[in-house]
Amino acid sequence: MLLELSNISKHFGAIQAVNDISLSLEAGQVVGLMGDNGAGKSTLVKMIAGNYRPSHGTMRLNGRDIVLHRPIEARQFGIEIVHQDLALCDNLSAAANVFLGRELRRGIGPLRVLDYKAMYRRAGEIFKELRSETRARDLVKQMSGGQRQAVAIARTMISEAKIVLMDEPTAAISVRQVAEVLHLIRQLRDRGILVVLISHRMPDVFDVADRVVVMRRGRKVADKPIAETSPEEVTGLITGAIEGG
Amino acid sequence: MATTLHQTIERRQRTLGGTILANQTFWVLIAVILACIFLSFATDSFATAKNLYNITRNVTFVAIIALGMTLVIITGGIDLSVGSVLCLCSMVLAVTMHAGYGIETGIAASVATALVIGAFNGVLIAYLGFPPFVVTLGMLSVARSLAMVASNNTVVFEFGPDHDKLLALGGGAVFGVANPVIYMIVLALLTGFVLRWTRIGRYIYAIGGNEKAAIATGLPVRPVKVCVYMISALSAGVAGIIQTGWLGAVTTNIGAGMELQVIAAAVIGGGNLAGGVGTAFGALVGAALIEVIRNSLGLLGINAFWQGTFIGSATILAVLFDRVRNFRQSE
Numbered sequence: 001m002l003l004e005l006s007n008i009s010k011h012f013g014a015i016q017a018v019n020d021i022s023l024s025l026e027a028g029q030v031v032g033l034m035g036d037n038g039a040g041k042s043t044l045v046k047m048i049a050g051n052y053r054p055s056h057g058t059m060r061l062n063g064r065d066i067v068l069h070r071p072i073e074a075r076q077f078g079i080e081i082v083h084q085d086l087a088l089c090d091n092l093s094a095a096a097n098v099f100l101g102r103e104l105r106r107g108i109g110p111l112r113v114l115d116y117k118a119m120y121r122r123a124g125e126i127f128k129e130l131r132s133e134t135r136a137r138d139l140v141k142q143m144s145g146g147q148r149q150a151v152a153i154a155r156t157m158i159s160e161a162k163i164v165l166m167d168e169p170t171a172a173i174s175v176r177q178v179a180e181v182l183h184l185i186r187q188l189r190d191r192g193i194l195v196v197l198i199s200h201r202m203p204d205v206f207d208v209a210d211r212v213v214v215m216r217r218g219r220k221v222a223d224k225p226i227a228e229t230s231p232e233e234v235t236g237l238i239t240g241a242i243e244g245g
Numbered sequence: 246m247a248t249t250l251h252q253t254i255e256r257r258q259r260t261l262g263g264t265i266l267a268n269q270t271f272w273v274l275i276a277v278i279l280a281c282i283f284l285s286f287a288t289d290s291f292a293t294a295k296n297l298y299n300i301t302r303n304v305t306f307v308a309i310i311a312l313g314m315t316l317v318i319i320t321g322g323i324d325l326s327v328g329s330v331l332c333l334c335s336m337v338l339a340v341t342m343h344a345g346y347g348i349e350t351g352i353a354a355s356v357a358t359a360l361v362i363g364a365f366n367g368v369l370i371a372y373l374g375f376p377p378f379v380v381t382l383g384m385l386s387v388a389r390s391l392a393m394v395a396s397n398n399t400v401v402f403e404f405g406p407d408h409d410k411l412l413a414l415g416g417g418a419v420f421g422v423a424n425p426v427i428y429m430i431v432l433a434l435l436t437g438f439v440l441r442w443t444r445i446g447r448y449i450y451a452i453g454g455n456e457k458a459a460i461a462t463g464l465p466v467r468p469v470k471v472c473v474y475m476i477s478a479l480s481a482g483v484a485g486i487i488q489t490g491w492l493g494a495v496t497t498n499i500g501a502g503m504e505l506q507v508i509a510a511a512v513i514g515g516g517n518l519a520g521g522v523g524t525a526f527g528a529l530v531g532a533a534l535i536e537v538i539r540n541s542l543g544l545l546g547i548n549a550f551w552q553g554t555f556i557g558s559a560t561i562l563a564v565l566f567d568r569v570r571n572f573r574q575s576e
Contacts, residue, residue, distance in 0.1 A: 072463055087461040089454030091521035092447075100451055101462045103444050113442040 001063070002027040002194050003048070003163060008057035010043055017043040019218035020057075027162065030185055030195045032205035032226070035215035036238050041198050044215070045165050048196070049081040050074030061162075078162035082152045082169060088140050094147075095123035095136040098154045126154040130187050132180065146177030153184050163194045170204050182208045202231045214238055269566050270515040270527040276559075277534050280541060288544045298423060300540050302491070305425040306331075306484045307503070308532035311510040312436045313480025315528040316473040318511050319440075321453045321520025322370065322377040324474060326362070327481040328503035329388035332495075334359050334482035336392040338411075339401035339495040348407035348414070352486055359482025360475055362388060367471030385504065393497045402494035415490020425487045429529070432483070437525035445469060453520030509556065510535055513563040534559060 003025045010018040018040040025031055035041045046052045048059070050068035059066050061077055068074050071081070088097050099119050105112040123136035132150035134143065140151060149169055156164045166185070170178045178201075185208050188195050199205050205212060206226060214222040214237040222229070222237045236242035265271050284291035310327050317324045338355040342348060366384055369375045404411050417424045440446040448469050451459045459466050481500075489495050514531030516523035538555050 075463075083461065085457075087455065087458035089451045089458055089521070091454035092450060096447065096451075100447075100459075101464050103447060105444070114444065114447060 001025070002061070004060040004063075005048075006058050006060070008044070008047065008054045008059070010040075010047060010052060010055050016218050018047070018054075021215075021220045022057075023213065023220070023223065025163075025194055025196070027194050028189055028192045029211060030189050030197060030209045032209035032212040033196055033198045033215070034200075034202075034205060034212060034234060034238060038217075039215040039238075040218040041215055042167070045081070045167065045196065045198060048074070048163070049079060049165055075159065078160060079165070080156035080159060080161040080163070081165040082149075082156060082167065084167040084169075084171065088148060088151055090141040091139065093137050093139055094127075094134055094143070094151050094154075095119045097140055097151050098123045098126065098136075098158060100155070102158065122158065123154060126157050129157075130154065130184050132184065144177055145173030146180035149173075149177075149181045150184055153188065157188075157191075161193060163196070164188055165196045165198075167198050168200065169197070170199060170201055178204065202234065205234075206231060216240060268515070269563060270524060270530055272566055273513055273515070273527075273534055273563055274530050277530060277537055280534075280537050284537075284541050284544065288541075290544050291541070294421070296540070296544075298418075298421070300536055301426045302423040303540075304529075304532050304536040305423075305429040306488050307506050307510050307535065308429050308529050309425075309432055309484040309487070310477075310480050310503070310507045311514070311528035311532050312432055312525055313473075313477035314507050314511045315514070315516050315523045315525060316436070316440075316449055317377075317477045318508075318516040318518060319449050319453045319520060319523040320470060320473050321456065321518075322470070322473070323381065323508070323518065324366065324477045325378065325381040325504050326366065326384035326388055327477060327507055328500040329385045329392070330359060330362055330478050330481040331485040331488070331500035331503060332497060333362070333388040333392040333395070334485035335489045335495045335499060336395045336401070336497065338486055338489055339404060340395050342404040342407060342411065343401050345405045347405075348410045351404075351407070351411070355482055355486055356479065359478045359485075363475030363478030364471060366478065367474035370474065371467040371470035389497065389501075396495070396497060398497050400494055400496045411490045412493055413490070415487045416493070425491060428483070428487060432480070433525050433529050436528075440525060445472065449473060450521060453522070506535060506556075509560045513560055515563075515567075517567070531563075534563075 001024045005021060005023045008018060008021045009016070021044060033041050033045070043052065047054050050071040050073050053069065066077060089100065092100070096119070104115040104118045104122070106115040106118070107113055120136045127134045127136065127150060130150055130153065132147065134147045134150045140148060143151070153164070169181050173181070182204060185195055185197065197205065197209060209226050212222070212224065212226055212229060212234060213220060214234060216238065233242060290296055310331065314324055314327065334355045337358045338351045341354045342351040362384060366380050369380045370377050415425060419427060440449065448459065448464050451464060452466055452469060456466065485500070488499065510531035511523065511528050512518065512531065513534055514524070514527030514529070516527060535556055538559060539552055542549065542552055542555060
């Protein structure tokens with residue numbers, strides 16, 4: 001089991017944002033995390049990404065207990081988050097964004113300069129692997145929503161991530177671009193990465209996810225293979241029309 | 246499907262020629278060259294060795310500070326204090342040497358002053374979240390006042406035992422090229438190198454492009470910002486040292502209003518006050534255009550009162566290119 005959450009809770013003062021959640025997630029899976037606004041999805045994901053520390057419960061990665069104090073520590077464990085606003089620099093090239101903060105350099109000792117060639121080549125290879133039309137030298141400013149997602153995802157790939165958390169990657173982009181992003185998510189899964197997909201969009205989750213976890217008022221109300229459920233049932237679980245276990 | 250995808254990836258979105266034609270710095274450079282050609286024919290005095298020597302030397306002081314300012318502007322900031330910092334650093338140098346210390350001590354004191362001021366600006370802006378405009382506006386006032394205090398508002402023109410060394414530093418020439426020009430070229434190459442080939446240069450652009458993203462990615466945003474304000478103040482200090490050597494005297498009103506010329510040079514050369522854009526070469530080209538305009542008005546016998554109109558119009562016109570391009574892109 002790649003990631004195991006045991007009895008994780010998080011409260012902010014009197015507010016119980018996440019209540020006693022246990023999850024076991026395997027590598028090479030896409031897990032849709034669904035729930036209404038305020039259901040606790042973001043809080044849960046932020047605990048996995050190291051933004052918050054759980055009030056109770058433990059997290060295990062590959063069978064080892066981990067405690068995350070800061071996002072950078074999560075990254076060192078191979079946990080990457082792709083933010084909703086993508087956090088890209090419009091004025092830089094795709095390759096520059098992919099390698100931002102981890103620039104490749106050449107030279108000896110203190111006399112090292114940015115290795116443009118290697119970064120363009122490596123970024124180009126990643127986009128090719130993702131089968132994305134993104135070009136490494138283009139400025140992000142000129143890119144479509146789908147291409148920007150590819151840049152954000154490529155960033156997680158150079159870090160050899162094991163877990164990629166995606167926050168609403170298909171919100172606010174066109175239909176064609178949604179297909180592109182779902183395709184990127186499958187590419188990540190096929191590389192053996194665990195993808196946790198937070199989404200409001202039912203069709204996307206049913207299109208790409210292997211499993212769906214539904215949260216309601218901080219609790220896990222369902223956790224089942226996508227083949228054993230339906231959009232109607234999930235909608236009912238989200239709204240509370242169907243009582244989950 | 247596979248072939249079309251492959252073709253799309255192979256196709257360069259913009260050709261090299263297209264990139265150059267869309268570049269503001271390129272058009273300003275063309276304007277400078279055309280102006281020089283025109284002036285060579287229209288006047289007898291422009292294309293003389295003496296006038297060209299003067300132009301190249303005059304351009305250096307604004308250009309050197311514009312290099313530092315460009316870094317600040319790329320991060321999305323502004324430094325209004327550079328004119329006063331130039332004055333204070335000149336005065337610290339002058340007073341120190343006047344008191345009998347050597348040129349090395351004078352320069353060290355001057356550079357240290359610049360770095361302390363830059364660090365002060367930077368820490369307030371980066372760590373305490375002050376708006377750059379306010380902090381550097383305050384420093385504009387403080388630095389000039391300190392220069393008056395340091396000199397008791399007198400003119401300093403005797404620089405102690407190393408008097409001649411200082412004058413040679415700023416007023417000399419090597420193979421017919423004025424010393425300040427050589428310093429400018431070296432500093433421009435250094436700035437260009439840092440911006441293009443180092444990580445800190447990359448981070449400066451990233452901060453200007455999307456500061457939140459830079460923070461989320463874990464870049465050292467605050468230290469880099471302190472660093473650019475220190476470099477900006479340092480560039481003003483260096484310009485002050487060179488200018489002192491050239492003028493041979495320091496008054497408390499040197500560099501007054503210079504921050505506006507410097508910002509104009511950076512913006513004319515392609516810097517964008519919204520952040521994320523600018524180059525070292527652009528700063529030089531922008532400073533050159535301002536100096537050529539100023540020089541040519543004199544040579545053409547146009548009343549000096551018109552200077553501001555021409556330089557101001559050039560600033561607006563240069564940015565117009567950028568706006569037109571953006572309008573076309575957004576449509």
